[in-house]
Every structure is written in C-alpha cells, then in structure tokens.
Amino acid sequence: MIIDIKQLRKTFIDGNKKLHVLKDINLQIEEGSIVTIKGPSGSGKSTLLSIIGTLDNADSGEFSINGKKIEDELNIDKLRNKNIGFVFQFHNLIAELTIEENVCLPKMIAKEKIDKNQINELFEYFDLKDRMKSFPNDLSGGEKQRVAVMRAIINNPSIIIADEPTGNLDKENVLKMISLFQKLNTEKKLTIIIATHDENVFDIGHKKYQLVDGTLEIN
Amino acid sequence: MNIYLLIAKRFLFPRNDFRSNTINFISFIGLFIGAASIVLSISVLNGFQGILQNEAKKLYGDYLIEDLQNFNYKDTFQDSNIDKMRLSVFQEDEFLIIAQNKQNIIEFKSVSNESLNSFYDLNLQNNFQNLSTEEIIIGKSLANRLNLDIGDRIQIISKDFKLNSLSLPDIYQFKVSNIFSNRILRSDDFLVFGINKEIFRNNNISIEVNGAISDKRNQSLTFLSWKDRNRQLFEATEIEKKITFFTLLLIILIASFNLCSSIMQISSHKIRDLAIFSSLGMKKNNIKKIFIIYSYLIGLTALCGGILFALLVILFQNKFSFIKLSPEFYLVETLPMQIHISDVFWLLMGSILLIGIFTNIPLRFINNLSPMKIINKQL
Numbered sequence: 001m002i003i004d005i006k007q008l009r010k011t012f013i014d015g016n017k018k019l020h021v022l023k024d025i026n027l028q029i030e031e032g033s034i035v036t037i038k039g040p041s042g043s044g045k046s047t048l049l050s051i052i053g054t055l056d057n058a059d060s061g062e063f064s065i066n067g068k069k070i071e072d073e074l075n076i077d078k079l080r081n082k083n084i085g086f087v088f089q090f091h092n093l094i095a096e097l098t099i100e101e102n103v104c105l106p107k108m109i110a111k112e113k114i115d116k117n118q119i120n121e122l123f124e125y126f127d128l129k130d131r132m133k134s135f136p137n138d139l140s141g142g143e144k145q146r147v148a149v150m151r152a153i154i155n156n157p158s159i160i161i162a163d164e165p166t167g168n169l170d171k172e173n174v175l176k177m178i179s180l181f182q183k184l185n186t187e188k189k190l191t192i193i194i195a196t197h198d199e200n201v202f203d204i205g206h207k208k209y210q211l212v213d214g215t216l217e218i219n
Numbered sequence: 220m221n222i223y224l225l226i227a228k229r230f231l232f233p234r235n236d237f238r239s240n241t242i243n244f245i246s247f248i249g250l251f252i253g254a255a256s257i258v259l260s261i262s263v264l265n266g267f268q269g270i271l272q273n274e275a276k277k278l279y280g281d282y283l284i285e286d287l288q289n290f291n292y293k294d295t296f297q298d299s300n301i302d303k304m305r306l307s308v309f310q311e312d313e314f315l316i317i318a319q320n321k322q323n324i325i326e327f328k329s330v331s332n333e334s335l336n337s338f339y340d341l342n343l344q345n346n347f348q349n350l351s352t353e354e355i356i357i358g359k360s361l362a363n364r365l366n367l368d369i370g371d372r373i374q375i376i377s378k379d380f381k382l383n384s385l386s387l388p389d390i391y392q393f394k395v396s397n398i399f400s401n402r403i404l405r406s407d408d409f410l411v412f413g414i415n416k417e418i419f420r421n422n423n424i425s426i427e428v429n430g431a432i433s434d435k436r437n438q439s440l441t442f443l444s445w446k447d448r449n450r451q452l453f454e455a456t457e458i459e460k461k462i463t464f465f466t467l468l469l470i471i472l473i474a475s476f477n478l479c480s481s482i483m484q485i486s487s488h489k490i491r492d493l494a495i496f497s498s499l500g501m502k503k504n505n506i507k508k509i510f511i512i513y514s515y516l517i518g519l520t521a522l523c524g525g526i527l528f529a530l531l532v533i534l535f536q537n538k539f540s541f542i543k544l545s546p547e548f549y550l551v552e553t554l555p556m557q558i559h560i561s562d563v564f565w566l567l568m569g570s571i572l573l574i575g576i577f578t579n580i581p582l583r584f585i586n587n588l589s590p591m592k593i594i595n596k597q598l
Contacts, residue, residue: 046591049593050591053498055590055594056591077497077502078500079500081499081502086499092491092594094229094492095492096230096233097229098227101225106221106499106500109222109496109501109505110500113427135234151499
C-alpha cells in the first residue's frame with residue numbers, strides 16, 4: 001500500500017459558514033496503480049489531491065505514504081521533493097527558466113547532480129529534444145504539459161498527482177497525455193492519481209472514484 | 220550554478236517586463252549614487268584632514284613628549300626601541316611681544332639651529348641661516364599685525380611680569396631674523412622660534428619626535444600624537460566625517476526603500492512561481508533566499524559600481540588635478556581627495572545591513588505561503 005488514508009476530514013470556514021469539503025475519506029492506493037477521481041467543480045478533488053500531495057493538511061484522520069505517517073514526518077518538503085510529482089491543469093512552468101532548467105528544478109532543489117545523459121534520454125522519450133533550450137512561452141499547450149510531466153518524474157518519484165492534467169488541452173493532446181500516463185505507469189511502475197472531468201482520462205484508472213458531497217464513492 | 224542564484228538572476232532580468240526592469244534600474248541608480256556620494260564626500264574630508272595633519276606636522280612633529288625635568292633624553296632614547304626617529308628638544312612658554320607700540324601674546328619655542336634647519340618645515344621667507352641667541356623667527360600674520368619685517372627689533376617680556384632683583388620685569392631684546400608662514404592652526408599668529416633658553420624661568424623641556432614609533436616604545440614616556448595634541452580640532456573633523464557619512468547614508472536608505480518595493484512587486488508578481496517552488500519541495504527559507512540574492516545582486520552591483528566610480532574620480536583628481544581651488548581660501552590649489560579602506564568597509568557594511576533589513580520586511584509573507592490555495596485559485 002503506497003497511500004493509506006483513513007477517516008480524513010477537511011473543513012473550510014467561509015465567514016460564518018462551515019464548508020465540509022471532505023467527510024471521512026477512506027482511500028487505499030496500491031503501488032503502481034492508476035487511480036482516477038472525478039466529481040463536479042468544487043467537490044473537493046483538488047483539496048484531496050493537495051492533502052495527498054502534502055501541500056495542505058487535513059483537519060483530522062490518518063494519512064500515510066509508504067507506511068510513514070505524514071504527521072510524524074519532520075521534513076515534509078524533502079518528502080514531497082523525493083516522492084511526489086505534480087502535474088497541474090495549467091502547466092505552471094517557470095517562464096524565466098528554459099525548458100531544461102524547468103525539468104531539472106526538482107533535482108536542483110534536492111541538490112542532486114544532474115546526469116546529462118538521463119536528461120537527454122528523458123527529452124528523447126518525450127520527443128522534446130530540440131526544445132531543451134527554449135522558454136515555456138515558445139511551446140504549445142501540449143508541449144508545455146509534457147514538460148510539466150517530465151518535471152514531475154525527473155526525481156523518480158513513486159507517486160504522480162495530476163490535477164485536471166488535460167483540462168487545458170485539445171482532444172488530440174488529451175489522447176497523447178492519456179497514452180503518456182499509461183506508458184509511465186507500465187514502464188516506470190509509477191502510481192498515478194488523477195483528478196479529472198474528462199471521461200476518457202477517468203477511464204484509464206485501475207480504480208475509479210467519484211467525489212460526491214465530500215465523500216468518496218467507488219465507481 | 221546554484222539554483223537560487225540562477226532563479227534570482229532570471230527574475231532580475233525578466234523578459235519583456237518593462238515595469239520590473241525600470242524599478243530595478245531606479246533602485247540600482249539610487250544605490251550607485253549613494254555609494255559614490257559617500258566615497259567622494261568622505262574622500263574630500265579625508266583630503267583636508269590629511270593636509271591639516273601634514274601642515275601641523277611641519278611645525279609640531281609626529282609626537283610630543285612634554286614637560287620632562289632633569290631628563291637625559293640621549294641615554295633614554297638610545298635604550299628605547301624607537302625606529303628611525305628624529306628629535307627636537309625644546310622649551311616653550313608664553314610671553315608678551317612688544318614692537319612699534321603694539322603688543323601681542325606669543326608662544327616662544329626655543330629649539331636648536333639644527334632642528335630649525337632639518338626638523339621643522341617652516342616655509343621661510345628667506346633662506347635659513349643659523350640664529351644667534353638674540354635672533355628669532357616669527358610668523359607672517361604676527362609680522363603683519365606688528366608691522367614687522369626681517370631685521371626689525373622687538374622686545375619680549377615674561378607674560379606674568381615676574382620681577383627681577385630691581386623690581387623690574389625682565390625684558391629681552393631680539394632681532395627678527397626670518398619670517399615663516401603656516402596658516403594651519405593659526406600658528407603664524409602666535410608662534411615664535413628662537414634658540415635662547417635663558418628667558419625661561421623653569422627647566423621643563425619637551426621633545427618633538429618625527430618618525431615611526433614602534434609598539435615597543437619606552438613605556439615610561441607618554442607620546443602625544445598630532446591627534447592627541449589637537450583633540451578638539453581632530454574630533455571636529457571626525458564628527459564632520461561621521462555626520463556626512465550618516466547623512467549620505469540616507470540616500471542608500473531611500474534606495475533601500477525602493478529595493479523593498481521592488482521586492483514586494485516582484486514577489487507578488489511571481490507568487491504562482493513561488494507556490495510551484497514550494498510544491499516541488501523548496502523550503503520557504505530557500506524561497507526567501509532567492510529574493511535575498513536578488514536584492515543583493517542589485518545592491519552589491521550598484522554599491523561596487525558607485526564605489527568604483529568614486530575611486531576612479533579620486534584617482535583622476537590625484538593624477539590630473541582637474542578640480543581646482545583658490546589657495547587663498549583653501550590653502551591648496553587642487554581639491555584634496557583621499558580614501559581609506561576602512562571608509563569603504565564601513566560603507567559596505569552599513570549598506571549591506573540596510574539592504575538586508577529592507578529585503579526581509581516584504582518577505583515575511585512567504586512564511587504564510589499556501590501553495591495549494593495559490594495553485595488552485597487559477598483553476
């Protein structure tokens with residue numbers, strides 16, 4: 001079990017109103033699986049992914065990654081850097097850095113030596129070898145999202161969290177992203193958690209969930 | 220390259236961002252002007268202080284050992300560890316000078332002919348000739364006030380009118396042998412040189428020393444430096460320097476405010492990028508580090524540029540004297556400029572401190588940075 005979530009709750013306070021976004025969420029994710037989550041806007045998909053990605057804290061409940069309780073983890077930034085890769089709806093690349101520098105960011109943050117061969121192979125794998133020295137604004141939407149995926153996997157994380165990864169792509173690029181996620185899952189044995197509105201993306205999940213009214217239901 | 224330096228450099232020169240580039244440029248110019256102004260102003264004050272010191276040394280030497288009684292200076296100085304030393308042994312007291320029905324209080328300094336010739340630099344009107352015990356050298360201002368010229372005769376009376384056995388004050392006759400000029404410390408208003416020692420009532424001798432005094436100098440003697448002897452004047456010039464330094468440091472302060480607003484602007488503009496860094500595992504302190512480096516890249520470049528510019532001006536002024544002064548008012552023909560490493564050091568330290576403080580103020584929001592909120596807000 002790579003991710004184990006028990007009785008997880010999250011509430012937001014909006015003025016005098018309490019908004020129970022996540023109610024007693026239980027979720028177990030096997031290593032090397034693809035989990036897809038869908039739900040209407042504002043249903044709490046992004047909040048759940050943010051908690052799984054250690055970007056936010058739950059109000060109550062238990063949450064562990066690779067058997068380690070998150071609340072006991074002292075260096076949460078390092079854990080995130082080493083174990084989790086993010087792909088957002090908007091590519092969220094750094095405009096001032098080249099594509100190569102964007103991809104290498106997690107490695108540089110971890111102060112790890114950058115293996116030029118590994119980078120070259122990665123760019124070849126993603127068919128972006130000739131765009132290494134370009135800047136994000138010079139790339140198309142599909143290319144930017146592929147770069148975001150490269151950045152997410154550069155540190156060989158065990159988990160990829162993708163929040164609406166195809167929300168900003170045309171149909172052709174959606175299909176490319178789907179096949180890319182499947183390829184990464186098969187070849188690199190990555191655990192992939194995807195929150196999506198897109199039925200095509202939703203269908204690639206080995207386990208599919210629906211987030212309705214703050215509770216997670218298996219589809 | 221260090222990742223924080225790399226990001227700071229890229230944020231510093233954003234592509235197609237005229238507003239950020241302009242704010243950065245204004246901060247740069249402010250710090251550049253501030254640093255250059257401080258170095259130039261301090262160098263001028265140092266220059267005048269140096270002239271004051273050099274001119275004072277011509278009349279008073281580097282050090283004074285005062286009021287020694289029954290003192291065998293030759294033996295003492297042979298035993299002591301004083302390097303390359305030159306001495307002038309003298310007696311000094313106040314007297315009243317009378318000439319052509321005018322009188323004035325003077326400081327009579329009785330020295331040796333050898334000292335007059337080689338120890339002091341008096342800028343004499345005529346070439347130096349050994350004095351007899353009835354001859355004196357007076358200052359130019361005093362000579363003008365008393366309408367005296369070389370060859371004129373004067374009388375000198377003990378200032379406290381101590382009376383001799385005939386109940387009359389001792390009166391000594393002297394001839395003006397030469398006239399010196401040195402306007403520093405108004406010395407040519409009151410200082411009179413001679414070699415006569417009989418006019419002094421006590422046997423207190425003092426010694427003026429020229430040369431490097433080693434740390435191992437004779438501990439039984441108290442050496443008073445030029446600064447010790449002219450403490451008030453020296454402190455006044457030092458205070459002037461400090462006030463100038465702190466006043467001009469205000470330019471750096473204002474430029475630091477500008478830098479602060481530049482950091483505020485760039486950090487709020489880049490808030491999404493900061494959230495991304497955080498999501499990739501960068502610690503909040505390291506995110507702050509980017510902006511601290513950013514700030515110091517502007518600050519140190521501007522400071523070093525300003526200092527370098529000022530040093531070049533000083534170098535050119537000392538080499539080519541392109542800023543002229545009227546010697547009647549300023550004693551010198553060109554603007555004196557002199558800078559010490561310590562002045563540059565304190566300027567850098569003060570500026571680095573100010574930049575550090577004003578960089579950290581806008582970065583406090585990073586402690587509460589919530590990447591999840593920022594990233595999700597755009598969805």
